[in-house]
Amino acid sequence: MATVGQENARMLASLLGIEEADAAERLDKTVRVTVAAGFAVAGDEVRDLLDRTIRVADLDEAEPDLELVIGPAEPATPGPHIYASLTQRGVIVDAIPLRHSNECIHPLLMALAACHIAAAALHRVIGSSSLPRLSLPLSVDFAELGIPKGSLTTPFDISGMVLVGGGAVGNGFLRALRHVPVRGILPVVDPKVVGEGNPNRCLYFTSDDVGLPKAPILAQAAQPDFPDLELKPHTCTFGELVAKTGLVDTAIVTVDSRRARRSLQKEIPRRVIDASTTDARAVIVHSHSQPTDDACLACIYRHVPDEHARERSIAEGLGIEIETVRAGFITADAAARIAKAHPSVEAGKIIGKAYDTLFKELCSAQALLTPEGRQVLAPFAFVSALAGVLLVIELLRTNHQTATTNYWTVDPWGAPIGRLRRLRPRVPDCEFCADDDARRLVHSLWGRGA
Numbered sequence: 001m002a003t004v005g006q007e008n009a010r011m012l013a014s015l016l017g018i019e020e021a022d023a024a025e026r027l028d029k030t031v032r033v034t035v036a037a038g039f040a041v042a043g044d045e046v047r048d049l050l051d052r053t054i055r056v057a058d059l060d061e062a063e064p065d066l067e068l069v070i071g072p073a074e075p076a077t078p079g080p081h082i083y084a085s086l087t088q089r090g091v092i093v094d095a096i097p098l099r100h101s102n103e104c105i106h107p108l109l110m111a112l113a114a115c116h117i118a119a120a121a122l123h124r125v126i127g128s129s130s131l132p133r134l135s136l137p138l139s140v141d142f143a144e145l146g147i148p149k150g151s152l153t154t155p156f157d158i159s160g161m162v163l164v165g166g167g168a169v170g171n172g173f174l175r176a177l178r179h180v181p182v183r184g185i186l187p188v189v190d191p192k193v194v195g196e197g198n199p200n201r202c203l204y205f206t207s208d209d210v211g212l213p214k215a216p217i218l219a220q221a222a223q224p225d226f227p228d229l230e231l232k233p234h235t236c237t238f239g240e241l242v243a244k245t246g247l248v249d250t251a252i253v254t255v256d257s258r259r260a261r262r263s264l265q266k267e268i269p270r271r272v273i274d275a276s277t278t279d280a281r282a283v284i285v286h287s288h289s290q291p292t293d294d295a296c297l298a299c300i301y302r303h304v305p306d307e308h309a310r311e312r313s314i315a316e317g318l319g320i321e322i323e324t325v326r327a328g329f330i331t332a333d334a335a336a337r338i339a340k341a342h343p344s345v346e347a348g349k350i351i352g353k354a355y356d357t358l359f360k361e362l363c364s365a366q367a368l369l370t371p372e373g374r375q376v377l378a379p380f381a382f383v384s385a386l387a388g389v390l391l392v393i394e395l396l397r398t399n400h401q402t403a404t405t406n407y408w409t410v411d412p413w414g415a416p417i418g419r420l421r422r423l424r425p426r427v428p429d430c431e432f433c434a435d436d437d438a439r440r441l442v443h444s445l446w447g448r449g450a
């Protein structure tokens, strides 16, 4: 099954169109991170992100493959170097030393900057022209984020919201949320267990957590970062939680499939704040509040023919029917049949896993090789972390009702560009919006005067 290193190598192999072994070699690199006083938060974030993908050198490492210098510090090695300059306006990463000023920067902005600095460092050490384009200087302007004035420092109660999904983006969301003053109670919902490749991008998980349920592991690991917020884990689906505890005001959505998002829409949360990643190429942010005449979560993640192809190839690869795959999670009966077709698989260990997850693991282990494997590839840590930061920013924007758009795509290898925000319309054949009963229910639940 997939180790952390294999998961990263497979992602890179897919990005570059090379063999996994060659990709593993390209990731066998050392980066030394030198951090100026006052930039420790950014330095620690960058180290944490890089450490899950390549090797971060000890401070006595004299000849790293790259030395990354953050803030006004002197390089400690002959290089090669890249330099990052952080100010209240933004972050610049370049191959030459930069001008600096000593300014106090909010830690959430440091966390965002860290994702872009990690991207630039990774791009430089991998050094392939087949990677998505990243040109230096890379300049990220914090004004593009559209963060409402004062919202980073104004305490707020998050009770009434639910974090749906405790995977990579769920981890990234909590890592980012710890930097803003929140209080209250936040349920964390996920029916799955930690997979062997997960720690490559889930910063609250370690290899000791593999096989344990995600929700309680995440809640326990993240809790010390939240003195005024109680994280309450639920090992079940969002639908099961709603059945137990009733309607949810705000769903913070980080689940990993389009199908799961559409089924979540049917539980009719008043507000949805969602972020997803497309392998390592894009981060997509969506939000809406009901009632809306614009796109819902099921409009944004409407059924596309590709999904059939992927489900078919998962079914064929695992030796089961496509209807069984559509059920989402592996039953005891399906596990027995899969184990029969794949001697390396132990039936008892895969019951309750998502088909996507098993498929991804078998792909990483080279047990299955199909073009559709790519669609379920896990991104690098910095991509999931960026999705988490953008999710927190979208939460602040919708809290302050400054969100007049509902869709944003951000290139994790580039800079966030505010004018790329879109207001996506409703899709005429959306399986949720086109259902008159569902629309009526929305208005009676969340309409004016409801």
Ligand SMILES: [Zn+2]
Residues within 6 Å of the ligand: 295, 296, 297, 298, 299, 300, 426, 427, 430, 431, 432, 433, 434
């Ligand atoms: Zn819709």
